[in-house]
Amino acid sequence: MKNFKLLATLLAVIFIMSCERVELPEPSVEGIPFELKGKMGGEDFALGIDQEGMLMNTTTKYIERDSIWEFKGKLNPADGSLGPSLKISFRPEFQGRTLTQSEESVFNIDHWNFYYPQGRPIQRLPLSLQSEFSSNNIRIVDISVHGASNPETTSATIWEFEVGQSSRLPVCVQYEDNRKNTGEFCTHIYPNKNGRVPVVNWGIVSSTDSMATLVARITDHENSNNFKYDWGEGFQEKRMTTVNREGQYRLRIKDQNGLVYSKEKSLLFDDTNNNFYTYNDEISLTVEWGEPRTIKETTQKGSINIEFIDSSGQKWRLADKQNEDAEFKILDRKTYRNNQSGNRTIALMIEFTCQLTNDANETLEADGIKGWFAVGFID
Numbered sequence: 001m002k003n004f005k006l007l008a009t010l011l012a013v014i015f016i017m018s019c020e021r022v023e024l025p026e027p028s029v030e031g032i033p034f035e036l037k038g039k040m041g042g043e044d045f046a047l048g049i050d051q052e053g054m055l056m057n058t059t060t061k062y063i064e065r066d067s068i069w070e071f072k073g074k075l076n077p078a079d080g081s082l083g084p085s086l087k088i089s090f091r092p093e094f095q096g097r098t099l100t101q102s103e104e105s106v107f108n109i110d111h112w113n114f115y116y117p118q119g120r121p122i123q124r125l126p127l128s129l130q131s132e133f134s135s136n137n138i139r140i141v142d143i144s145v146h147g148a149s150n151p152e153t154t155s156a157t158i159w160e161f162e163v164g165q166s167s168r169l170p171v172c173v174q175y176e177d178n179r180k181n182t183g184e185f186c187t188h189i190y191p192n193k194n195g196r197v198p199v200v201n202w203g204i205v206s207s208t209d210s211m212a213t214l215v216a217r218i219t220d221h222e223n224s225n226n227f228k229y230d231w232g233e234g235f236q237e238k239r240m241t242t243v244n245r246e247g248q249y250r251l252r253i254k255d256q257n258g259l260v261y262s263k264e265k266s267l268l269f270d271d272t273n274n275n276f277y278t279y280n281d282e283i284s285l286t287v288e289w290g291e292p293r294t295i296k297e298t299t300q301k302g303s304i305n306i307e308f309i310d311s312s313g314q315k316w317r318l319a320d321k322q323n324e325d326a327e328f329k330i331l332d333r334k335t336y337r338n339n340q341s342g343n344r345t346i347a348l349m350i351e352f353t354c355q356l357t358n359d360a361n362e363t364l365e366a367d368g369i370k371g372w373f374a375v376g377f378i379d
Contacts, residue, residue: 023170030345032334036075036086038369040308045369047086053078058345058376066299067095070348071106073375083309088350090375091115093302099378103335103346106162106377112328115305115317116353119296125191126290129171141174141182145189171285189287196286211244216251304328308366309358316356317365336374344377 024315034056035048049056055078061070067090076085093107107347113120129143172186216229216239230252310317331347341344351370357363 009021019022032336032372034075034347034372035371035375036350036371036373037063037125039365039366039367040310040369042367045160045366047075047084048371049075056374058339058343058374059341060343060376060378062097066095068092068299068301069378071099071375071377073373082313082315084311085309087307088373088375089115089305091300091303091305095299095301103344106331107330107333107346107348109302111302112330113300113303114322114326114328115300115306115318116296116320118320119298120303121294122297122299123292123294125292127189128288128290129189130288139174139176142172143174145169145174173285182282182342187285192289194288194359211242213240213242214251215240218254228254230254286324304352306352306354306356306366308364314358316358318353319363322355326354328354331370339376341376344379345373345374347374350374 018241033048033050035046036052037044037046038050039045048054055076057074057076059072059074061072062068063070071090071092072086074087076087077083090107090112091229092101093109094100094106129145168188168190170186171189172184174182174184176182191210214231216227229238230236231238232250235252235254306318310316329351330348331351334347335344336347349371350373351368352366353368354365354366355363
């Protein structure tokens, strides 16, 4: 009789376990309670799987149009009713089907942008950069602006940069002369500021069979007397230096605002004439920014989307315009077990404040929502 009761108990346990929805996490596994708390519309808000009938679902989806993954999680009622429910989708910084970043780096973003369903409106500034030479013996090998390289350029190149991307953009021009001697000139340009860029240059003013005297020149700058020069020994007020060997020499110049310009080139000895080759290789840059244009950027890498349905069934989505205090942060991360699709589940400790809106253009403030959430991930 005891054996019969034991067998019945075991069968009951097995039956209950067979009914478990394996794609959904337990209310608390390995110390992770999936629950969010904070303020919604000024009222206390709490949503989690410790509440009766609430589930935590995780999925992944590849968006063909934008060539990007979305890692999703949703707290929703198990009975299929609309609300209350909360869905969060993450778009990583990488594109393409193949995972090119580790789980840690995907979610290790200091600032997540809020997603725009109709595309993120951004303003872009067209930039024309004209390079001028004082010698026909010099050609540009490459120009890079803010890390964007253009090795096909000859003298004029056009880029576009997002408004507000940077308060100043670094520019580097690599060049060579007809003897294949190479050099580089680096400076900074400012968005919406047109004109000629201060040119850093140095040349040989005198040379003998063993030594050469180099002098720095600054052009197109009204306060050139305030520059300091570094020939390799730190910044000083010394515009000239003497060298006694061939090699690649670099001059750095710092202006009164602390900006550093650099110029380097090769110095070669002419055995026939027993002195150093002299080159007139001054390069000047003319910057011209065009009128900004607005585009809708759909990829929106490094963004999150939030969709909320309240207990009455009202649907809320991210507002197109967020307040200054709006932010989304990931405070902690843990690897969770695979969901029903066989994909990994990542548990994230999140905190966010944002504006939501509905079809009637009403707003709802999500304030200080914090807690553990989960999303699907790919291997």
